[in-house]
Amino acid sequence: MSARPALELTALTAGYRDVPIIHDISLALAPGSITTLIGGNGAGKSTLLRAIYGTNRWFSGQIVYRGEDIHALEPSERLRRGIAFVPQGRCNFPSMSVAENLKLGCYTLAARLHRPRIDRVLSLFPMLRTKWSSAAGNLSGGEQQVLEIAMVLVTEPSLLLLDEPSLGLSPKMQAEVFAAVRDIAAHGVTALVVEQNVHGALLVSDTAVVMELGRKFMEGPAASVRDDPRIREAYLGGNIKETIEA
Ligand SMILES: Nc1ncnc2c1ncn2[C@@H]1O[C@H](COP(=O)(O)OP(=O)(O)OP(=O)(O)O)[C@@H](O)[C@H]1O
Numbered sequence: 001m002s003a004r005p006a007l008e009l010t011a012l013t014a015g016y017r018d019v020p021i022i023h024d025i026s027l028a029l030a031p032g033s034i035t036t037l038i039g040g041n042g043a044g045k046s047t048l049l050r051a052i053y054g055t056n057r058w059f060s061g062q063i064v065y066r067g068e069d070i071h072a073l074e075p076s077e078r079l080r081r082g083i084a085f086v087p088q089g090r091c092n093f094p095s096m097s098v099a100e101n102l103k104l105g106c107y108t109l110a111a112r113l114h115r116p117r118i119d120r121v122l123s124l125f126p127m128l129r130t131k132w133s134s135a136a137g138n139l140s141g142g143e144q145q146v147l148e149i150a151m152v153l154v155t156e157p158s159l160l161l162l163d164e165p166s167l168g169l170s171p172k173m174q175a176e177v178f179a180a181v182r183d184i185a186a187h188g189v190t191a192l193v194v195e196q197n198v199h200g201a202l203l204v205s206d207t208a209v210v211m212e213l214g215r216k217f218m219e220g221p222a223a224s225v226r227d228d229p230r231i232r233e234a235y236l237g238g239n240i241k242e243t244i245e246a
């Protein structure tokens, strides 16, 4: 392990108002790696991504990004430093065109950067060029997800946080979104991706982190987490909570 982690959490506890939801989370993401975050409903996956981006309440612990603890920085400052977040659910402007949505993604950038940054994401996702003038709401679910990822990629993040990018998509569209995440990581971007499609996500990721009841339950290379009998049991219709208590 030579390179400094792209992101390092140490004993992070965070939540909402006066209620801590995730507890004592420690995690190190290798630069350019894809980490899948899995866990049941309410396990705290979205809360962890929000804590990294800074849109909920920090209680204690460190969030070290590029060698600096960023826990006190505003989300806008974290974005400026290279952390991008695509929240759970649809987050484009459906009545606006693909072009307008991409331009909105550029709102934090100097005007001279808009064109080259948009050109770069169009070369990564040529589909967006073919849909340039279409209303975003008329794109398929998978195409909208790609658009939403592209809307943050124009900021050229080094750390991309994606909350359930494949939710509600057909298997074919899920595969396209996973392929897009791989492309992005191949360009050196570190990705932390929450996924309910555990099987598909583990196939394309390097590392897996399993959360349960607000705590980290398991972490390891994606292949070994996939082969772990507790994970197989929990995600083949069993109950992960019972597995922990067993
Ligand atoms: N804005 C909020 N204010 C207060 N509590 C919240 C808020 N958002 C989530 N919670 C609570 O935090 C806990 C974890 O929720 P979270 O959304 O992080 O889970 P999740 O793992 O992302 O679940 P899902 O798979 O359903 O998206 C839940 O008990 C939830 O009720």
Ligand SMILES: [Mg+2]
Pocket: 045, 046, 047, 088, 163
């Ligand atoms: Mg969630």
